[in-house]
Amino acid sequence: MFTFVSRRLFYAAITLLIVSMAVYAIFALLPFDPAALTCGQHCNKIVIEANRHRLGYDKSIWDQYWLFLHGIFAGRNYGTGSIAFNCPAPALGYSYNENKCVTQMLADTLPITLNLAIGALILWLIIGVGLGIIAARFKGRWPDTASTIFVLLGTSLPVFVTGLFLLIWITIRWNIIPLNLSGYVSLFSNPFGYLQYFILPWITLAISFAALYTRFTRASILETLGEDYIRTARAKGLSEKKVLRIHTFRAALAPIVTMASLDFAGLIGGAILTETIFNLPGVGQLTLRSVYEFDLPVVVATTILAAGVVIIMNLIVDMFYAVLDPRVRL
């Protein structure tokens, strides 16, 4: 196990390096001038050149990349003179648009996205897998049909429709949840406020995902039920309940866990639509804004974050498989 994990972490580091290089390469190949976008209405050549120098865009792309890498380990100084600023290690960059260290920006937005993702994950797993099990158990009968309707609705309704719908009815019309929430509160300081803040975004995401998982769980369980070892379990005299609970569920679990971890990783990268609709200042919103504003350092950082999360989730899934399935030797 140890050699396996170390090997994977080694490859992970290489992958992240390549990802960051790719982002820098894309920016280098863009057909327009990033410095020219930095100032607003009253722009003239002198300001642009000054900005270009200040932001470091006058250096070659290799120099820029090298400074970026160096900053991760040693921290970095930005700007000159009176507006000089130092970002401590790991310095992923400095956003001139916001005047903040990127690492700090990530640290501010990540908790919100994490809370959103984790809460939604729990909700959609409970609903999706639960309904999937019921649909498989009562295949062909009314619970199965009812779940099919839910699946169709969930998969055909886009996130922004569900989100806006919930927002309009629950918040605005019926005022169950107040409109002007004060912003992010942590679970521990204000549990009720926390729930108010996250409940609608959770439901929005959960409905879409749960629908997929219902269908998938149902298929996975039905497929497992067709296996020979299930027949053996029944031949031993086990009740159908035990057969489902012990033998089937564990076997059907494997593909569900794979999907869930990858979906979760995707959400961390940015549940952009949901965050926008409910005005959650998470990583998604951050990424979107920085792409529009060509805030290169932030884009690089969020891309690396997204890639890193996917890699780690993959690693966790592989280790989970090794625990679950004794045939897997790492």
Next chain:
Amino acid sequence: MSQDALFSIKDLTKHFPVKKSGIFNNEKATVKAVDGISLDIHEGETVGIVGESGCGKTTAGRTFLKLVSPTSGQIIYKGQDITNFSAKKMRPLRAEMQIIFQDPYSALNPRQTIGKIISAPFEIQGVTPDGGVKREVERILERVGLNPEHYNRYPHEFSGGQRQRIGIARAIALKPKFVVADEPVSALDVSIQAQVINLLEDLKREDGITIVFIAHDLSVVQHISDRVVVMYLGKIMEIADSTNLYSNPRHPYTKALLSAVPQADPRVERTRERIILTGDLPSPMNPPTGCVFNTRCWKAKDICRTSAPELLTVGSSTVACHFPE
């Protein structure tokens, strides 16, 4: 190695590397599927290869036709050493060397009509028979006992036995000289097996095709073969005439194998002497040293554990054993 053999192999081996985990995947184990076999096959004869799982017979069959590249050794067809022939050089030979697969359900492309499947060899080799490809395909269909009017049907519309006939039709389309039949009847019901076996015998008799018949069912192999090769863990244990092999087996493994085959005759079954082999088949990744059969042989002595016996002629059979019967 005789000069007039149509097909010969010399010290043929096929090892499959198996990766083991390390930081950089550098420890390797190998599955020694085929571990040094030599055989001459003469034109027109049917050679059966028998053995149990893991003996390497299927891998051997595929290696003969270079569907799988050998690790070492020589393959000689019509006097030419084809071991290292490129795909391009093999192409014209493939018209003469064909294979019939075991599983009639997965060997045929479900999206092609059987007409297309059987016409494919003509298209690939660029051969146009007299009267056109379609006529020829219909003639072949009739020959294998299928209705030529089913030219445009799909494989799933046929039963297992019929699908196997389609596979045979495809194999004989270009009138090959050398056919490897890899367990062609194992997946079929008993009554259908007989039909397909009879078909193969007819084809053999009428066209003089040389057949390598690979199977695990000894009765079937004896029925159709002129000579039989017994394999165990990648090596040849015995080669003999089919009648001699069964009436006078020389290798202990052959004896055990024959003794284990149940015969459809209760009186014989209940009175015969049975040799039950102890222990399990060793793993092909870790075959025993010396004679590969020594771990289960009741005759094994020290020499069997240290030195692998050569294939030598004993009577009218060729045996690899230090103490043949």
Next chain:
Amino acid sequence: MPCLIQGLGCNSLENLLEIKDLRVSFPTDDGDVHAVDNLSLSLKAGETVAIVGESGSGKTVTSLSVMGLHNLRSAKLSGSILIADGDGTVDVVSDDQEKVRNLRGRVVSMIFQDPMSSLHPYFKIGNQLAEGYLVHNPGKKAEAKARAIEMLDLVGIPEPDKRVNDFPHQFSGGMRQRVMIAMALMNTPKILIADEPTTALDVTVQAQILTLMQKIQKEFNMGILLITHDLGVVAQVADRVSVMYAGNIVEQGSAEDIFYRPMAPYTVGLLQSVPKISYGKKERLISIGGQPPSLINLPSGCAFAPRCTYIKSAPAGSCDASLPNLTGVTAGHVSRCHIPEAQRPAIFAHNQERAN
């Protein structure tokens, strides 16, 4: 007294298992699949009854019916399957399904064809074995484990106390089948159903497993219902044989009856199409022409008629008109054929000579 023919005057304690007029059909969109039609069969302690047939004959469906393993939503059963349990009997077809479930693993056990896929890959075999015991003896964990080791030893697994903690993939094919047998024996059932237990195994391993099954049968005085298509296996272990074709039993009798005095054309055809190891001139195999019939559109009359070479020797038109009854002149040996029984041996022999 065998209860095969009349079904009257049977001592239900003498027979461990009695199947009477079993019919199994599966409704599908294309029509009802008549898998088993009018089947009657019995099994005594200490004897091995083999059901022989090819694919589509209904033999596996029959074995699953005896275990009550059909999904009653997709299968229609009629008739009765009586299994002796203590002083009483349970009818698998009509009794409460909870009662039937209670029989499984305790009175009647089953082993299947492919040992690789029949064991759960995620659980240790010790746990899988113990589970079989715990279903019928809840809470006795230590006892279950001890018994698991005892059974592994009985079936010949070396170092059973160590291997009880291994996973199925750590065993070879033959070993896995032994584990399956051990699992089936956890509660010392009276009946063992073996559905093609050696088909997926090498021939030397097959010999080991069949010897093991015979040894266990003697030790526990079990009745074995063996499902197979391999006539060699039947010849080796079976006391009585039922030959099935298209859902019906076409011949039933002792092993000697079936192999040396076959009375049904299908049985004759089957025996002739099996290659036998011969020490002299090889005889051409006489195959049965045609294909097995569709079980949805069974022909009226005898299901084997379209493929039967002896149809001309039967009374004109009878083969297409009606399915012959299962009758026999000698006790215990019955068959279905419209040709009068006395004439059959000569007709079959004549055909064999002509073919050679």
